[in-house]
Amino acid sequence: MKKITIGEAARRSGVKVPTVRYYESIGLLAAPSRSEGNQRSFEPADISRLTFIRHARELGFEIEAIRTLLTLQDDPHQSCASADAIAKARLVEVEQRIRSLMALKAELETMVEGCGHGRVDQCRVIEVLADHGQCTRPHH
Amino acid sequence: MKKITIGEAARRSGVKVPTVRYYESIGLLAAPSRSEGNQRSFEPADISRLTFIRHARELGFEIEAIRTLLTLQDDPHQSCASADAIAKARLVEVEQRIRSLMALKAELETMVEGCGHGRVDQCRVIEVLADHGQCTRPHH
DNA sequence: CCTACATCCTCTAGCGACTAGAGGTGCAAG
DNA sequence: CTTGCACCTCTAGTCGCTAGAGGATGTAGG
Numbered sequence A, B: 001m002k003k004i005t006i007g008e009a010a011r012r013s014g015v016k017v018p019t020v021r022y023y024e025s026i027g028l029l030a031a032p033s034r035s036e037g038n039q040r041s042f043e044p045a046d047i048s049r050l051t052f053i054r055h056a057r058e059l060g061f062e063i064e065a066i067r068t069l070l071t072l073q074d075d076p077h078q079s080c081a082s083a084d085a086i087a088k089a090r091l092v093e094v095e096q097r098i099r100s101l102m103a104l105k106a107e108l109e110t111m112v113e114g115c116g117h118g119r120v121d122q123c124r125v126i127e128v129l130a131d132h133g134q135c136t137r138p139h140h
Numbered sequence C: 001c002c003t004a005c006a007t008c009c010t011c012t013a014g015c016g017a018c019t020a021g022a023g024g025t026g027c028a029a030g
Numbered sequence D: 001c002t003t004g005c006a007c008c009t010c011t012a013g014t015c016g017c018t019a020g021a022g023g024a025t026g027t028a029g030g
Helices: A006-013 A019-026 A044-058 A063-074 A081-113 A124-130 B005-014 B018-027 B046-056 B063-074 B080-113 B122-130
Strands: none
Touching: A006 A019, A006 A044, A006 B122, A019 A044, A044 A063, A044 B122, A063 A081, A081 A124, A081 B080, A081 B122, A124 B046, A124 B063, A124 B080, B005 B018, B005 B046, B018 B046, B018 B063, B063 B080, B080 B122
16 A cells, blocks of 8 residues: 555645645544654555546535535445535536526626726716616616 | 715615725725715715726626726826736636536536436436546546 | 714735645655 | 754734624603
């Protein structure tokens, strides 16, 4: 068994070194064994776990959701309903966020298009911000 | 001149009371005059400013960007180019965020659809998270 | 005038998920 | 043996608020 250093683990999993330590500190990752010189020595399973976490984070799952997903993964005989529910909830969140960002985009476009590149007193950007009634779509 | 209390200002601007104080503390809003009993007394101009801030925050502008936008608004003879640049930068950010969320949505949908509602060892949700190679689209 | 109650005040600490930096140790190559 | 990088722990900072403690003020009713 060759020792995997934290730097190596970071490179393989795509999680940054301080973040690996952070995950250990909050108990998301079990504390690995140490070398004689007190340096962390990871197992291949830790790399998988870190990769799992990174991927879930990229998908926008919160740490607490990931914690739940990881305990599910650790016990493969459990029902998959919780995992499903977590993913579905995240999907709803993402859909809502997209809708809200689309409305935002429309408003920003109006602002930017309306900018005559002159002085501030004729600037549509400032104007729209100052007076919400100017928004073409009432979205918030 | 009738005195506008912080509660009244919050109600009129849609910014919460502690947030109004927070904005004052970071210098986004000038410190208002005080009543005999040391209570804040706002002017109508403060309400406009708070509304401006709230609107800009809803559009996702960062506090520092809003600070710049506000100084622009305070001096209407300046060129509108900075305001324009800030808005455009925000637009680009929003567009990128939308694209990334769309990719995410697609991946979450695959996960949720693939869930057979059985046990974890057959669960696509867990599986996809564990092994990124399973992603249909390589987006990150 | 007194009391009840809402609203106000300041101050500190906490949230999530890291990130940065100080100050020190381990280890491998030349 | 020294150079220099990677590692260690610990604390504090980031952003934009939010929560709570502990106390003062303002207002309406009796």
